[in-house]
Amino acid sequence: MLYYALKNNGAYKLITESNVETTKDFIKINSVKDKSNLTKVIGSRSHSNKDFDNWINDNCNNFELIQIGSSLKFCYLAESKANIYPRLGPTSEWDIAAGHIILEEAGGSVKDFNKNILLYNTKESVINPNFIAKI
Numbered sequence: 001m002l003y004y005a006l007k008n009n010g011a012y013k014l015i016t017e018s019n020v021e022t023t024k025d026f027i028k029i030n031s032v033k034d035k036s037n038l039t040k041v042i043g044s045r046s047h048s049n050k051d052f053d054n055w056i057n058d059n060c061n062n063f064e065l066i067q068i069g070s071s072l073k074f075c076y077l078a079e080s081k082a083n084i085y086p087r088l089g090p091t092s093e094w095d096i097a098a099g100h101i102i103l104e105e106a107g108g109s110v111k112d113f114n115k116n117i118l119l120y121n122t123k124e125s126v127i128n129p130n131f132i133a134k135i
Contacts, residue, residue, distance in 0.1 A: 002026075003075050005105035011078050031107040031135035032080045039063040042073045042085040042133075051088040051130075059086075074099025077135050078106035085133040093126045100133075108135040 002020065005011040012026035034040070039060045043052060044067065056063065066082050074096070076082045097120060100110050110118050112129040 001075075003029075003078070003102050005102040007101065007105070009105070011102045011105035013075070013079065029079050029106050031078055031103070033135055034080065034083055037062050039084060040066055040082040042066050042068065042076060042082045044070075044087075044089075049089055052086065055086050055088055060084075070095055071099050074103045074108075074110075074133060077108050077133055078103045080135060083135060086131075087128075087133070088130045091128045093120050093128060096128065103133055103135075106135075108133065 002014045002016065003012065004023075004026070011029050012023070013029050014020065014023075014026045016025075039062065041056055041060060041063045043056075043065050048067075056065070066076065068076065070091075073082075073085045077085060096110070096118075100118065103110060110131055110133040112118060112131050118128060118131055
């Protein structure tokens with residue numbers, strides 16, 4: 001699977017087993033809010049912590065936990081395979097930048113816990129604040 005996004009031009013996905021020579025076969029993806037009572041929460045396979053567990057228990061009544069690797073979390077949200085990804089632990093700007101644009105171009109958002117949009121290259125540290133990515 002190959003994902004990409006262009007600012008103000010959408011997010012796209014391609015499933016391929018060969019070399020990619022053109023973008024004409026990519027499919028545009030858009031996030032669609034799930035109307036069911038089940039919240040699909042994305043979590044880390046290797047970086048879960050007590051803060052994450054507490055946040056889930058405090059904010060989600062009926063949920064399914066999906067544990068996948070870093071970049072795919074944002075792509076799953078972009079494709080509406082999940083609803084929310086709360087990150088309560090350190091990430092660097094380069095860990096999430098590509099996924100961030102893919103999710104935003106598909107209609108989702110990434111904000112810190114004060115509901116501020118995450119910005120890049122604006123502070124001395126490259127460590128992101130805790131955030132919530134969602135559709």
